[in-house]
Each structure stands twice: as structure tokens, then as C-alpha cells.
Amino acid sequence: MLKNPNLNALKMFDAAARHLNFGLAAEELNLTQGAVAQQVRKLEQELDVKLFHRLARGLALTEAGKNYSGAVRKAMKIIEQATQKLQVPSKKLRLSVPPSLASKWLVPRLKSFNQTYPEIKVEIVASETLADFETDEVDLAIRMGQPPFTMGLIAQPLAAQMLCAICNPDFATRVGKINEVEDLINCELIHDHHSQWSDFITDLPNTVGGMKFNQTALAMDAALNGQGVALVPYLLAQGEIANGRLVELWRNKKPSRTGYYIIRSEMRKVQPNQQTMIDWLLMQAGN
Amino acid sequence: MLKNPNLNALKMFDAAARHLNFGLAAEELNLTQGAVAQQVRKLEQELDVKLFHRLARGLALTEAGKNYSGAVRKAMKIIEQATQKLQVPSKKLRLSVPPSLASKWLVPRLKSFNQTYPEIKVEIVASETLADFETDEVDLAIRMGQPPFTMGLIAQPLAAQMLCAICNPDFATRVGKINEVEDLINCELIHDHHSQWSDFITDLPNTVGGMKFNQTALAMDAALNGQGVALVPYLLAQGEIANGRLVELWRNKKPSRTGYYIIRSEMRKVQPNQQTMIDWLLMQAGN
DNA sequence: TTAAGCCAGTAGTTTTTCTACTAGATTGCG
């Protein structure tokens, strides 16, 4: 009662105030003349204020009505604009990526994306988990793993895992040529939190240490630094191998369904921006 | 559809966004939790935008929700304020007065009113007709006449008409003392649009001219100027007679119901401001 | 493990809102 005008009635008042004619206002709102007249009448009762002079031909705003209509018009405009803005799909694109893929693969290439699509504002969320898909409002994600992922998500392969053993050139000359992965058993092996050495080297002594990192990117940095041999997805090392800063000692060529996947929500349909990003990612990964 | 969110649902969204809790929002709006949740859900469908993250305990605004809520809050505030202002009775008081009464009686005294009641902003509408009571949004009016006035109006006597014949002192000495009104028949008679000389002087020759004005105030001015004798309501001349600038040659002492009345609408009830004005007017008129 | 807090969902009732008309008032035109 105190601060409670019926807002839908207010909208009718606004239309009526603009047209100074219930019929035209009704037309604008896809209603009948009676509906608008009735609502305005009720509004006037509710507020206990006369808003219009009813003339034989049309309406005229009262003093109070004039003041009120100004404010109401302003408020309606704000809502209208905000609503419109809401419905224009945002040009932002939030991408959730594992931290190591972000630093070693995505970020170096992102400049080219920005140059090609300057209108798309990319936001990178470095994250390992998928739980944030909803709450972080991520549009797309890249994850390591193999299908099926959680229910409600759609996965599309980006690149196979293809682990490879890498070290820097100096270290490589020290190791010499190897034939099998097992030959590396006596090198300093650098571990990350996936620590998949044991999948390839049986009888790996627990004691044999080397460093351990919680991120693959850090393991790679250590390898670049000559601190040992790291086992990392080929995708991450590709660049550094090509420019000679890393040497590929071995690569797992066995095909596997495990790999990087582009993940998106089943709920929302793909926006053009998102499709652009997906295409670009696939191209960058060589598909 | 395009620019058509249900505004009442928007109000619920606003409340929910402030409390981040449907239950509390519902309490604020005197509704149940379900009603608010339902409306917000519908609003989200309508806009095709998720506004809240539903968490196990409470709500969190989405990115879109945050933006929208800001705008909506602003709009609601505007409406709230405008509505409040609307319901505070205006401190304005619009008074419709016959032009001559305004210039010769009311305006000279208005200064004292303003000093006594500085918080009341008085607006004078000089007008002869009563038709404007509705469309001009006049709070009170003063009119010459006799009851009953138009239906729907309440009249309260302010002062009797009490016509008097006046001229300036010089002119008065020339005329000399008179016993009856008819003695004035040979003077220059000044007429206004009421032209009531003929009510008192029978056999008034049409030809006898003198000046004619469409406002009593102008007739009075002519009399002040020594251009003749005017017949005006005593109320208007009172001041000038008291200060000696006019001389009263004759006064109609016969009582009559015709006079100045304070008129107000039967519809609206008397506001305190209006009562103040009525009391002040009566006092000024000597009641 | 239980209790409490909070959202989602649903069926059914209550309330509101719309429509379709009719009536009355005023204006403009022939």
C-alpha cells in the first residue's frame, strides 16, 4: 500500500500518458481500450490521486499525472534498455582450460585469435575441475580425460593425449639415443601430478626420485631447465620441440581415447562466437 | 515479447536479488516462497536468461543477473520515490479569484499571508468563470454571486457585495454632499461590465456615458484618477477609503445574499492548508 | 546422523485481468 503501485498498471499508465488516448495505448500493448482504462482507474484509486482529466475527446494529464508520468517514463526506459542489453548475446567468451594447457599451448596462440577476431573478448579461467561449469558461467571448457564426461556435457575431441618424454638439448646429448622408454629408467625423471611414468616403465623403483610438480607446465619448465626428463602431452611440448628448445626422446604412438576434449553444456545451444572458438581451437590443434 | 518483462515479476526479482533468498523476499512482499520462486523462474524463461544460481543454501546472482538487478533496482527506486512524492499532499495551494478582487484586495494582503505561512506556496489564478475548477486544478475559488452555485460545489460566504459609489477626494468636493444615489445622475459615471448603476438609478439615460471597463479594478483606477464615480463592492474600495485616496459617496446598506463566496469542490475533502487559507480569508474580510 | 535451511515442483483455489458490449458525452460536418 505504501510503496506498492501495481507495476503492470504503471506500464499502461505510461502508454496512456504518451498517447493521451486509451485506445491507442491499448493498441500498443495489444489490449482493449477497456483493459487500459480499467487499470488506470484502479491505479488512480490505489494511489488516491487523479492522474488524468477525462475530456470528451481524449485525455489530459493532471499536474500530478505530469510529474508522475515523467518519473515512470524514465523508469520504464531503464528497464527496457537493461532488458534489451540482456537479450543481446554477450560478446564475452569464457573458456575454462587446465592451467598447463593454458600456459603452454593456449596463451601463446591467443594473440593470433585476438587479431583474427578482435570483437570477441576471451576470458581464460585456469581450472582443473569441471564443477565450475555452472557457477563460473563458463561457455566452453577444455579437459583432459576420456568420454563419457559428466551427464549433461557434450565432448568433442581436440587432440589425443600422446605423451612424450622431453628434455633440453644438453640433457639429451648426455642421455644419448634410446630405443625404448625403459632406457630412461636411470635418468632423472620429472613427475607431475598425473605421474604417468609408471604406466610405461615397469619396475620403477619408488625411491628413484627426481622432482615432482603439481602442474605439468612446471614439469616442462624443469625439463627446459635441464633438470631431467618430463613426460608430457605432445600438444604441450610441440612448440618447444619445433623451435629446438626441447628434444623429444620418445613418444607414445599408441592410439587412445584419452586426450583433450572441448566440453560444452548440453543445455545451452552453441552461440556463433562459441562455434568460432571451437573451430579455431581445432585448427590450432591440427584437426 | 521483445520488450515485455512482467513488471510485477521484476519487483520480485528485485527483492530476491537484494535478499539472495526467496523466503525473505517473499516475506518482504507478503507472499509465500513459492510465489516468488515461481515468478522468478517464469521471468527467466521469458527473458531466456538465467538470473540466479540456485545454491543449496540461498541464491547467487549470475553475471547477467548482476547487471540486470542493478538497472532494475534503479528503476524501482525512481518509481518508489515518485510514488511517495505523489502521496505527500502538495504544499501548493491554487486559488482562483476574480481579477479585480485579486488586484484590489487579495494581492495587497498576500504578503502578510506569506509571512505568516511561508511553507504554503500560493498560486493565484485570475479568472471569472467557474468552469476551470476541474481542469485548472484549483483548490479554492472566490466568486461573486449568490447560492446555489453549480452542483458539486460548496459555497461559504466571504463578504456581502455592498456596492458603494466612490471617487477621488478632488472629485468629491466638486460633487458635494449627496443624500440619495440618484443625486449622482449627472456625474460622470464609470461603468464596469457588471454595470449595476441602473439597479439604483432609475431613468438612467442610455446616452449618459462616462467610461466603461471590462474589469471593476480598472473602473476603480479611473475613479482614483478623478475621472468620475465608480460603483464597486465595498470590499474592494475599503483599503483606499481607509487611507483617504478614495471617498465613499454612498453605500448600499440593504442586506443581500449576493456577495463574495469561497467555493470548493464537494468531492475533495478540505486539506489543512486549504482550511488555513479559508480561515485567513475570512479574517481578512472581517468575519 | 539428524536437524535445519532453502529451492523446485505441483495441484487446486483464489484473484486478477481481459474482453465484449452498452451507454453517455462531445465534437465536427454537412
Added chain:
DNA sequence: CGCAATCTAGTAGAAAAACTACTGGCTTAA
């Protein structure tokens, strides 16, 4: 002067919406 056009007021009844009262499920805190 009277007829046609234009508008608003008002009303009853139909249609639509909004609200309540619950139930169920999930999550956190004790």
C-alpha cells in the same frame, strides 16, 4: 440542427494469472 464519429465509463462474464499449501530433494552444520 442533427447525424456520424470519437472517446471514455461501466459491467458482467470468461479467461488467465498468481498464490498457497505441500511434498521432495539437496546440502550444510552440529
